[in-house]
Structure formats: C-alpha cells, structure tokens
Amino acid sequence: MAQEIIRTEYSEIMQKSFIDYSMSVILARAVPDVRDGLKPVQRRTLYDMYELKVDYNKPYKKSARIVGDTMGKYHPHGDSSIYEALVVMSQDFKKSLPLVDGHGNFGSIEGDGAAAMRYTEARLAKVAQEVYLGDLDKNVVDFIPNYDETEKEPEVLPVRVPNLLINGSDGIAVGMVTSIPQHNLGEVVDGVIAYMKNPDISTAEMMEIIPGPDFPTGGIVTNKDDLLEIYSTGVGKIKIRGKAEIEKIKGGKEQIVITEIPYPMIGANIGKFLNDICSLVETKKTNDIADISNQSKGEQMRIVIELRKGADAQNVLNLLYKKTRLEDTFGVNMLAVADGKPETLGIVPIIKHHVDFQYELCTRKYTHLLGKEQEKKEIQEGLIKACDVIDLIIEILRGSKDVKQAKACLVDGITAGIKFKSQKSKADAEQLHFTEKQAQAILDMRLHRLIGLEIEALRGDYAETMDKIARYTKILGSRAEMAKVIIKDLQAIRKEYARDRRTVIDNVEEAVVEEKPIEVIDVAVLIDRFAYARVVDMPTFERNKEAAEIESKKIVFCKNIDKICLFTEKGDMHAIKVLSLPFGKFRDKGQPIDTAEKGSKIDLTKENLIFADSMENIIKNKLIFGTKQAMIKLVDGSEFDVSRKTIAATKLNDKDEVICVQIINPGDTVVMQSAKDMFLRIEGDTIPEKKKTAAGVRGIKLAKGDELTNIYVLSEGETKEVKVKDKDVALNRLHIGSRDTKGVKK
Template structure:
C-alpha cells in the first residue's frame, strides 16, 4: 500500500494503481519531452534547446568559435536539466558530417569519427551555429512561435522553432520512446524543397483538380539521401515508407572492382558504406570471416581512408571471381544493411505515424502560421512607427506653436498634456515630440519623414494584403525555400539502383535471349546467345567455360532476360530469380556461386531449372525424378517471392529431380532413361496434385537404369521429332510416330540403341528441323549447330557423330533454341 496526502487527509491507495498512473505519466514525458521529434521543426527538445541556447549566447556563424562547455552549461542551467553528457553528445552528433546530412553545428576540434571514436571532452572542443542553422531560428524574435516557461520558470523557451526548411526529412531523426520508436532517414535538401514547392503549387490548381499523390511527390523526392552515400537497393521499401509511414530499405556499400597494375591481381575498393555502420568494425568483421575461412580468396585488407573520403582495399587471389567475393561480403557483413523506416513524429504533442505527404503538409501549415504571425508582428510594428511619424509630421507643420507650448510649460507632463489637448496627439505621439532632437527641425529631415511615412504606408498595405491572401503567404514561403535551396542544396549522395516511380526494373533491362549454365558444383552464369556461333555437324565446338577440377555443366538453357528462372533443389524446394539478376560473365569464366544468389541451406544443391515468362493458371508444371516419379501441379502454385524458397515436391530417399517442364493441360509426355529406353504417355494420365505431393509412377525402370530426361509433346504442332544425344556425342532424329502412346508406368520401348561406342544416353528433346542444338561437355566445350544437320533414323538406331568429344570429353547436357526466338 502507498499513502497519499490529499486535502489534509492521508488516504490509502493500491500500489498497482499508483504504478499505472506514474508509469503513464513517465511514458508521456519520455514521448513528448525527450525521444520524439516535432513534425514542424524536426527537433527533439534537447536539440531545440541547444540551438536556442546558441542563439541566445551569440554563437552565430559570423562570430568566432566558443567552448562547447560554455554552451552545455548554459543549456543545462537554463533549459535542459538532464545532465551535461546528454547535451554534449547531442550537440556532437549535430556537428558530425557522417551523422547529419546537413550539420546544424559547426564544430572545431575532435568531434569523433566514422570508426566509432568518441569526441574530445567538451572543455577542448569549440562550436558555433552552422549557416543553415540560422534558418531554423530566423524571425524567432518576431512572435512567430509560442514560448513556455522553462523548468524553474525563470526563463522562457520556444515550444518549436520557426524552421524555414523541412528539417524532419532533411536531417531525419531516430529515437526510442516507451512502447514506440522513430527512425526517419535523412533526405536531399534540394529534392525536399522541390517537393514542398510542388505541393504548394498544386494548391493553386483549379477546384476539382486532383491533388498530387505520393508517386507525384517521388518525381522530386527520389528517396533517402544518407550522409555516407552508398547505394539504396530498389524502391519498394521507399514507396512503402512514403505511402504508409513504415518500410525497410536495403543499403549497400559502394564498391568498385579494380585491377592492380603492378601484379595484375584484382581488388575490391569500397568508397562508401551504409549509414550508421562503424567502419572499423566492418573491417574487423571481414578479417574475422577470412580467418574463419567463411570467405576464401582475400589476400590483403587495408584501410586507406583519408580526409578526402573512405577507401577500404580488399586484395584478391588470382583464381577467384571478384563479384563472388563481393556478393559474399554483402551477405555476411554490414556492407549490405537494412534501414527500417518508421516515420513517427509529434503532431500537437501526440505521436503519429506519418506518410511523406502528411509530413510536408504539416511543414507547410507550420510555415503559413510562422509567416502570418511574423506579418502580424511586422504590421503592428509598422503601424506603431507610422503613428509616431504621422505625429512628428504634424508637429513640424505647427513647429513654432509646439515649441512655444513646450517652453511655456512648467514640466514635461504639463507640456505633453497641452500638446495632446491642442493638437489631438496620442500619448505616444506627444512623448515622441518631446523626445525629438532639434536637428529634426531642418527641411531635409522633413523630407526624410515624408519618405519614411510613405515607405511605412506601403509596407502596411503589403502586410495587410499578405494577411488577407493565402496565395501570397504561399508565395513568400516558396521564395524563402528557393533562397535556402540556392544557398545550401547539393547533389544527391546515395544512389538509388533504379527509378520505380517511372518504370519497373525490367523496363531498364533489354529483352534479349541469353544462355544460362549451371554446373555440378553450383556455379551459374549468364552470357549473350550470340557468344556461340552455329557449326556444322561433327564440329569440335568452342571453350564454353572454365569449370575447374571435379566440376562440369549440369544444365544449359536459353531464356529471355525478363524470364523468371525457377531453381529446384535436392531438398525438393524451389527458388526464383529473374534471368537478368544472374551475373553476366565471359565465355570462359567460371561464373557465380549459386549460394550467393539464393538462400540455400547447407548441403542443398540445385538439380533442375526452368525458365518461366508468366505464372498463368492455364499452364502446369510437370516434374520427373531419377527414379521415374512424375508429378503435375498448377504453375500458379509456384508463384512466390519468398527468399527462403517453397516446397516444390516430396522426394523419396535416394531420389532426385532430373527435369521440369511446362505443359498446357493436354500435351504428351516423353521420359527417357540412361540405357536408351523411352516411354510416351498422355499428360491426362497424371492427375493434378498439390505442390508438396510426391507424385506417381511415370516409367518402370530396369535394374541399374535411371531417368535422364523428360520432355513434352505439343499435339497441336506438326513435324515434331525426338532428338536423342549420347554421352560420346552420337545423335539422331526419330519420327515421333514411332513412339506409340502407352499407359503411364510402363517399361517403355527402345528410343536410342546405346553401345560402348555411343556411350549412355545423355539428353532427349522434342524438336523441329528449324531449331538449333547446343551441346556442352564436362570440360566446358560448347558446340551450336542446326538440328537439320542431324540425320533422321529409326528409334532403335545408334545415331551419327554430332560432336567429336575425344576420349575424355563426355557430353553432360544438350539443350536447344528455336531460330525464330533469337
């Protein structure tokens, strides 16, 4: 129980009730008076008090630096009784050019570093207001904002600053309150001002004209602009944050791959890092990953950062692909970091999550109030001054009589009373006449008074017009904003990878055919189709890629850069990438490790791939396994953006996926085995199943035999043939009519006679004569030739030499492309 003194009585109350009340009071104090910024000036109370204290102390840009301790003491003693360290830390951050996009304090001395070094003690450092900060306090002495008593009611402090620019967006804010937090990224000053001007211009539109939306504003405000630069990956998170007030963006370090002239080795040079990332810790993390052999191929790591900018140099071994190492660094270190946006600010002392347009509109509303209050202040001042000048002019008209009244009066009060009685002056006019110096009696002074009076009347007319015209108020705000933009705006530092306000990323990628290869050890690459030229039957091919020891190409296929590539894995899962997201490499390059592109689990490998243009429900996805199991599922079931993949099918133990094909509901299916057997059955024999189902028997296998290929037959097409290729380079075409339709699950018939000379069957494809054949060996040799160059033989023939493979060049994969598709 607790005791409370109330009206002279001691009343017992429940401690739980007292705790609730006290905690709510504390929470509101933290929310309103400490952790959250005001939407109007973008400042928390400590930052507002620091700037106001600097202004009161005369620590302005046109004066010399003053000791930081002087500011901290004055601010703490008058406005912010929360400890000197909190005030000094806040002022230091306002001076750091890597923390604030546009620092409001000009610091002199050691103010810390991006490596996490702390600032020197306040007795050593000096500071003053930065030039931009003067616009935060401009006209504060003209009754533009409300003032409230300070904590001990001996001083007054502003409730908000006039803030001539949208500081909440320009410098951002972060803070943790009770039960809520804010995290607003900084933005480019020029872009934000352009957005505000555009929003105000829209108020001049005719009635009924649509108001601008978020997408319209994003034509000007592209996205956050961090003081440390770096790259913002995509705009999905930006659009979400600007629309709802919440979102998440990925920020990547800016890195270049350079060649070292003296030894020919490659190096990665990092010149910009994500916002609030500690550079020294980043370097330590990279070194740690190298020591633990989680990243292999780095031979040297140096920090060559100077006053000119960041420069982290990562030297690489000759045998590694720089892009692979760079992708690993993005994955395992803060070279790629997420920035969670939560645009929470105080609106009328109430926390509110705001979208981009709301923040700008609250700023405009605040500026209108500031301009109106300033105009009222200046109007009153001008009217008061005009009133005095009017009295002086009248006095000069009767100067001899005025002088006589003053000379004949016993004292000042009597003289003033006589003047008021005789000329109907106000008390202030009479006092001004009494205080007038004799030099004001000259003719030149009379002309000055007349000119001054006319100027004041013009000013009064102008200010009156301003107060009666919202359009004029908007014009003043726009003029002042443009002045700030012209003085302080600078180029954007953070690069946004593509502009989604105008187009999707595919619109920036040429729609062209490419060859994609996947190796046994999990390397993938993309290269232009025209890399490989057509050759005659029996050609030796060209070196397609360097696979390294114990590696060979398992899959080679043609796709458009706009296609989705589905990757099916040994664990029965499916992952998705756009073809253009696969790094392009040279013809002989090894490629990029798939683990750097997909979130594969340990020991999980890609076993089948397929290119898909759209996920339409009129298509099915047919899968076949090594043990002869087939499954049909609607293509739409595989439409997902999940980075951790989807379950694609359930695999038996010691089974694996060997092929995936699209079907149109009424196709035929051809399955071929390593020993040259083939079966053809109707797709309708395979009922549609769920994505996670096991499937049904497609072919019954003999001992030591397994499925090596599966393809589909479009029954509406004509002149279709079945092309078979063996491991030793023998190939033939056979009429599809030779392969009668059987029931699903049969043993099949001979599709290609395999011998020790031909080697086992390697690939099967339903083709037409106008297509082309691409064959690749386990040593990376690729040959491209016309299908029409392969002879037509019976299904039980052994074929002719399509590629001279030699003793060790066994064909691993054969895929095909239509001439019409190129």
C-alpha cells in the first residue's frame, strides 16, 4: 500500500491545534450558553437528575449516585468538577435561585467545604423542575449524542427565564474569562416583558426596570453612575461594600455590627477579612478596636467589632472600607456563547437572545402539542363515528375470521369473507372508511365505552380537543398571540418565585479616613539576645534601667515616629519603623523583630546584629565600617536616609564580613585589634570617606592567617582597657601610627 508523507509547518499545526483546544474549553467547559445560562457540567447534572426522576416532591438521592451517573453518561471529566457544580447550584449564598435542593452538609458562607458526596443527598429544586426542565418532553430542544454516542442529551435546557442574568456565571477559559453578576428574578422578568413589548428599548430604559445586580449576600453597590456603561458594554467594575450598623453598648462605648458582606468576600475571604482587621491593630493603623467576634449563625451574618471608649466609630468604619475587603470590586465581563461563538454582551442583547430562544421554544412546544391534539382529534372522531354505527361494527367483528380481516373492512370497506346477518349490513359495511389509527382505536375500544355517559364524555373531550387545536393554531399563526402566552407564563413564574431585592444600588462617596496625629514622645527600643524587640517610654526605661541594660543586646533611644537602622555582619542595613514594634510595659515579651514589618528581609536567626541606632541620629553623623579582612571606610550617614526597608550598607569581598559599624566624630582615634593580638591605633581623620557601595581601604597589614576581631573608636581623652592573655592593654596609651601598617604586638 502506497504511503504519502505530508509536509507542513510545525507552527501551523500548533496554531490550529491550540485554537481547536481553546474553542473546546470555551464551548464545552467554561463559558455558559446565552440561551439557558448554564455551563455544560451544570446542564448535564440537571438533566441527569431529571432522567433519574429525583423530583422536588420525591425522596432525596445520594449525591454520589447523581455524580457517577452524570460522569458515566454525559460528562466524561473528573467527579470533583461535577460534584462542585452540584454543590454550588444548591448554595443560596452563591446563587440567587438555587436549582438543587441539598440535604446534608453542603458547605457554608464562611468557606467550609461540603461533605463528601457519599454523605450528602440531593434532588431537583421545584423551580428547576418546573421552569428549567418542564418542557423537555415536548420536543422543544434538539438532542445530541453524548461523548460515546450511546445516549442522547439536550443541546440546551428549555429554561423559561434568563438564567444567565438571574444566577450569573463565572469561569476561566483559554484566554477568556466570564464574570456575570446575579440579578433579581422579578426585575429580570419585568425587563423581559418590557423588551417583548418594545424591542427597541434602550439600555437606560432597561435599567429603570433592572437597576443593577442583586447579590444573594446583599450589600451596597456604591457606583450607580457607572452601571449604565457597564451594562451597555458588558464590561466594567462594580464597587460593592458590606452593610454595617453602629450600635451603642454599655459603658458609653460603641460597636460596629456587619450584617451583610460584599459578594466577593464569601468563603475563605471572611477569615481573611477578620485577619486584616487584626493586622490594622497590630500595625498601629488604629488603636480604636478593642475586640472582634464573629457571631454569625448559619447564613445570618453578624460580625461585631467592639471599639474603645471615645473612638470615632464612623472613622473606624471608613478605615475598614479603605483597608479591608469590606469594600470590594466585582469585575464584570458578560461573556457567553451566542450563536455558537463566545461574545461579550450588554444586558439588552442578553435579553434579546433569551426572547428569541423563548419564541423558538414556544413554536416547537405548540407545534408538538398541536400534533398531539390532531392525532387525538382523529381518534376521537373515529370513536364518535363508531358509536353511531356500533351495531354494524359488532356484526363485522363477530363475522370476521381475524383482526386483519375486520380492520380491512373498517378501513377500506372490504367485506369478502365476513359473515353478515343481512345484505343491508354488508352494503353499509362497504361504505365504511375509517383511518388506520381510527380502526385500531375501535379494535382496542372496551365495551364500557358504549355506556351513554361515556359517549357524552367522549363528545366533551372532542369539543375540548377542538378548542385546543383552535387555540394552538392561533398561537402558532400570530407572534402577538405567542408573546401573550410567553408573558403570561413569565408572570406566573414571577408570582411564585420572585423575592425582594437584597442589594442596595446607590452613589456613595468614597470612604475618607481622618488619621489622628500621633503624639511624639521619647522612647527606648529594647532588643534582647533572642532578637525580640519592644518599645517603652523613657520614664518606664529610667525606672528599669539596670534590668534593661542587663537583659538587652541593643538599646536604641529615639522618637516613637522615627526608624531604627539595624546593621548586620552581611553588610546589610534594615530600617524598621518604631511604630511597627509593640509599645507597652517593660515586662511585655515583645515581638520578633524579623516579623515587625511586611517586606523586610531581616532574619537575625541567620545573621548577627552589629550595630543599631535611630535613623535621625545616623543621618546627621558619619559611620565607620570595618571588616574581618581589615577593610575600613567612613560613610556619611545621609546615605542611609532611604525609603527601602533593606539596602546594602557596604560592599564586601568574598568570605569577608562586617565586624564594626559605629558613629565616629572629628578628633576620634580608631584602634584595630587582630586575632593574633596585633594592635594599630590611627587618627580617625586619616580614614577616607567613601560611598556605601564601596569596599573601603586597608586599615592594617595582617599576617597570613590573621584577621581583625575588634575595632574601637576612642573620643579625645577617653580611656579604655582590654584584656589580652591575662594582662590589661590601655588602648588610649597606644602609639598613634599610620594606616596600612603592621601595628604592634601585645
């Protein structure tokens, strides 16, 4: 067999394959259809429940059974995605109109997950059964083969309300994302009716009926003026904040009670919101919050924030709006599959697609019903006619050899082989011309149908059938009549399932926080040997001075609004705001200085702290830097006046590290001591001033294998002794030598 090798560009194959994959994800997984507002996994799950007859008025069925059946027949993907879809469709805090009635633990608004599918049970919600699946048996939608072509599934469900708007949708596809907010069912139905009465309705006119989203969690939409553009283009950002009340409590104090949260906060974000409030307290953004408690019960939200006496409750509430997710943004991108392709739609086009779909459903429904009634009419006419000549029919049946012979006589008047009582009966039989269906109905008819009342009922049914045929013909023959039927149906749905609006739509001014000026005081920052830091005021320090000097590795005196600069052996400087450190009593434990400020790279478990002082003091002085390899330099302190939390304070050679950082004044002398007890005293003014990025110059000539261990800075007239091999060396009496010499042995 001849083979042909087809050569093509690899890039073309990749492009085509990726586009095919992308469209598959968009159409078959992540993006809802504009007609029924459902993703495939939701549609297949609901249809499977319909097939399993898990009706709203019947016992619940195990979720695992529903998930397994859906996966085996229609959705050949992971069971977790099917169960998640089932769970979400049952959660009234996520969906305005839950489509599944869940029994068991189906999760909570605070982010608790649902129990495993083997424990929970479910059935269709009444609205899903009646409004979403009610007409499936009337040939209103096309059925397509499932993934292995062993079953049939509906292309879309015959949903009679715009589910895309009512329940919204969210999903991420390849290069596309959909995020549609939820709306009030009653308002959306009114909007559909308004569009059917006026197809030229504008977005502004539609928004007088549907003013904006209606989230199941309530809340307040704060940018009403932006909604017109959002609903015209289908893209934008909705700002939504929680609903809070300020209550007075005993002791003259107040508390903020949050009763509704922004929709994006549901789930784990409630816990994050509480943590964010704690962070505001820990980082000293506010000192007015005394306590936080989550007193929510079930879906009844109640988060209580107790304030200190004299606190400005409104200002604290504004701070929560600014700094936490109590005010959040819902990104809108109304992307849906319309006419077989993904499209971003405004609110009026979405309703237009829905209305077109309703006309299609209605046409197919009443065409189907008309066909059924016409079949019924044919049989009823045959039975009524048969009742009029029932004696003849009985004579035919008694005289026939088999059913085939009797049926031939009823349909075509063939009397050959049939025994009649008289020639008149035979002549009358030859005049019979029933249809095939009528003849079969006559043959299947039971004798009790010959009772007078039964015959009257048959004539009554026939009259009713004729009325229905006339009505269905009228509906199918006039779009206006069909519109009346659709509107009547919508009004009935609205009456039974509509609820009051939960979300308030308004224009709200941006929250403004008035920051109270901080009282500037002198403080002492105490850093112990475990790198825990705490701040005390100066009167507290003076009362505990002796204990503070014994217990603290470093003590920095500064203002409470200043920064402290920490220099480490690795040549880094870390700037920490004093306000980030805990302020309190002398015996308070403090906090690890590594965690004091977010974004700081300090880790005193891996590097030693060499020097610490206030930035205010450092920037108006000069610093001397010294390293193990005897590199020294002076640096102007103003170079460390930076906004970054961590910078390189000096340049280090390989395997070198900083051993000294100190403030040096004019006239000071510097004494360098090596590991082999070599000492060199030099004038501080002979050390060159360098930039912080420089390595410096050599301070002393070291013998091979020797290194600097200490550098001492002596002010004029200062005396200082160090012990070397059990003898005291007076540093201030050492001869002043030249930099970069060997020094003297002690």
